[in-house]
Structures are given as C-alpha cells and as structure tokens.
Amino acid sequence: MGELFWRFSVNEMFFFLDFNNRKIRLTDERLHHIETDHLELIGQGEKISEVLAHPDIVVQSRTDNEVELFYKFFQKTPVTSKYLCVAVKTTKDSFILTTYFTDTIKKGKILWTKT
Numbered sequence: 001m002g003e004l005f006w007r008f009s010v011n012e013m014f015f016f017l018d019f020n021n022r023k024i025r026l027t028d029e030r031l032h033h034i035e036t037d038h039l040e041l042i043g044q045g046e047k048i049s050e051v052l053a054h055p056d057i058v059v060q061s062r063t064d065n066e067v068e069l070f071y072k073f074f075q076k077t078p079v080t081s082k083y084l085c086v087a088v089k090t091t092k093d094s095f096i097l098t099t100y101f102t103d104t105i106k107k108g109k110i111l112w113t114k115t
Contacts, residue, residue: 014045016096018052018070019112024088026096038100040078047074048099051086060109066090067097071105 014026026048035042051072061067070086077084082101089097 016049016052018088019055019058022090022094024052024094024096030096030098034096034099037098040101041099044078044084044099047072047077047084048086048096051084051099052088054114055112056083056114057105057110058112059106060111061087062106062108064089068111069106069108071102077101 012028014031016024016026018024041048051070054072055070056072059069059071061069066089068088068090070088071083073081073083075081079101082103083105084099085102085106086099087097089095
C-alpha cells in the first residue's frame with residue numbers, strides 16, 4: 001500500500017507518493033472540493049493513496065497534457081464496484097485536482113499499465 005505523508009504548516013497539507021516515487025500534494029482547498037462534491041469520498045484517503053501507489057492504469061488527459069488520470073478498480077466502494085480515478089496535475093509541484101468513482105476509464109494516451 002502507498003505511503004501517506006502528513007505535513008503541518010499554516011494550513012494542513014497531505015502528501016502521497018505515486019508509483020514513480022513522485023510526491024503528490026493534496027491541499028485543504030482540493031480536499032474540501034472533493035469531500036463537498038463527492039460525499040462518497042469522505043474518509044477514503046487510504047484508497048487515494050493506494051490508487052497513486054498501485055494504479056491499474058495511468059492515462060494522460062486529452063484536454064491537458066499535464067494531467068495524469070490514475071485508475072484502480074475496487075470491488076467494494078461506498079457506491080458499488082467502481083474504478084477510483086485520481087486526477088493529478090503533474091508539474092514540479094504536482095498536486096491532486098480531484099478524485100471520483102467511475103465505471104469507465106477515460107480515453108487518452110496510456111502512460112502506464114499494470115503488468
């Protein structure tokens with residue numbers, strides 16, 4: 001399972017490591033967005049960590065080349081069997097844009113797949 005790192009500063013910020021050992025941050029603002037717009041994701045930090053550390057597939061967004069969509073299928077979720085998608089803006093300071101459960105993987109350039 002992926003590592004979950006915590007850092008405390010003026011605002012609490014969470015850090016995850018992805019399968020390439022890149023540090024990915026999750027700000028309070030993005031966490032608030034996720035938990036407000038996707039209530040089923042409240043308390044799903046371990047699943048987010050697992051998706052980033054052990055994805056089934058990573059796809060480049062068709063609308064933004066700097067966004068990578070990490071997918072992992074879970075048999076058991078708050079909303080039945082689904083993929084969890086974690087959208088990451090990949091820059092020098094990579095961060096999670098959003099995350100959501102879905103039935104399908106978006107089309108785009110496949111960057112990595114589990115073998």
